[in-house]
Amino acid sequence: MVDLFNKVADANGITRAPGLLQGDVVRSFEDRVHVDHHHFYFDISAVEKGEQMLKAEFRVFKLKGTHRSRRSDTKHFCKVEVYELLESENKPQKKHLIASRLLSLHTEGWEVFNVTQTVSKWVGNKSSNHGFWITATHVSKNGMEHDMVTFAKSQGTLQESRNALLVLFTNSNKRRSHSFVPFATKSETNLPAKSDASRVSHDAAVMESSSASMSRRPRAAAAAAARSPLAACHRRELYVDFHAIGWSGWIIHPDGYNAYYCRGSCIFPLGGSLNATNHATVQSIVYTMKLSQDVSMPCCVPDELQSLNLLYFDDKLNAVLKHYKDMVATSCGCH
Structure with a gap:
């Protein structure tokens, strides 16, 4: 997931180029079965029914074969088959073949299987999700051999980086999915109580002071520009530090970003x-000539906004990469 984040965004989370990310949400689920090396189960209850499934990938790390075939045996491949379990894990005989391929016995690495259709069904009916069942068979001169290769499981001495994953690429049809509102409801977020108003004011002052100190302009010039009512509309720095607002515990990348x-x-x-828009130009004339007491000066607001990508943990500790629109002010204008 970190590799995917680095591919679609820079270190500050700014999108490198539109279209690099398939969908606006990428969810990563870890295998939750720690006993049977054939069975892989992923709890996808965090996926909402309104999300449009674009692609689902079952990613498993193939380990090297347990032993080598005889040199006279020219068949150095095994047949790997991935099934959808149709009933509980206690009845693996009831399964449906999803994908199969030939793999080398003597190499190891990641194998990716497209399971979009199966996972789409699970999202629509979560009770139908009993997981995947994977088998590996080898046909040699000695007959058919089973389990000559295995796939990494999330237990004991195995590295976490080799854990099996189910990765979902989705589009959310809800407008709210593009907003920053869900973060405010996170249980890990330490939102201040009303009684902490003085502390919040102090923290805000410290953040504003820190931002000003990073400016390349002299402090005196910056202060004068801030006090001047005639300073023209322009963009200023506004660095959002996720550690300072108590979100670093669940946001993986980036550490913060300049929202401006x-x-x-x-x-x-x-x-x-x-x-300026034509409407703002006319409004500024009316305001300057004081033709109406009810008309105010046009507002200095973001004229263009850029998207931001965040990699974070959801409430069930699944890694999620989400694309949020309109997070960074790239230019300002009078409206």
Whole structure:
């Protein structure tokens, strides 16, 4: 998941290029069966029914064969078959073949199986999810041999990086999925109580002070520009530190990002650099000439916004990579 994050985003989470990520949500589920080396089960209850399934990948790490075939035997491949279990794990004989392929006995590495159709059914009916069953058979001169190769399981001495995964690529049809609201409901989030208002004000002042200290302009010039009511609308830095707001415990990447914000006046005449709308231009004229007491000065707001990618843990400790729109102000304008 970290590799995928680095592919689609830079270190700050900014999207490298549109279209690199298939869908707007990528969910990674770990194998939850720790006994039978044939059985792999993934709890996908975190997936909502409204999500559009684009692709589902069953990823398992193939270990080297337990022993080598005789040199005279030219068949160095085994047949691997992946099944959907149709009933509980105690009845593996009731299964449906999903995929099969030939694999070398003497190599190891990741194998990826497309299980989109099966997982789509599980999302629609979670009670039908009994997991996958995987077998490996080898036909040699000595007859048919079973379990000559095995796949890494999440137990004991095996490295966590080799654990079997189910990776889902989805699109959410709900507008809310693109908002930042779900983060505010996380149980790990330490939101301050009303009685902590003074502490919040202090923390905000510290963050603002830290942001200002990182500016390349002298402090005096920055302070003067902030106080000046005639400073033209422009973009300013606003670094969001996930550690400072108590979110570093569940957000994996990035550590924070520069959201930027817009500040400044939109008084007539509005120059071309202010990206003013025609409506804002007329409103600024009316405001400047004081033709109406009810009309205010046009607002300095983000004119263009950029997306952000976050890699984080959900409530069930599954790794999720999510694409959020309109998270970074790239330019400002008068509207």
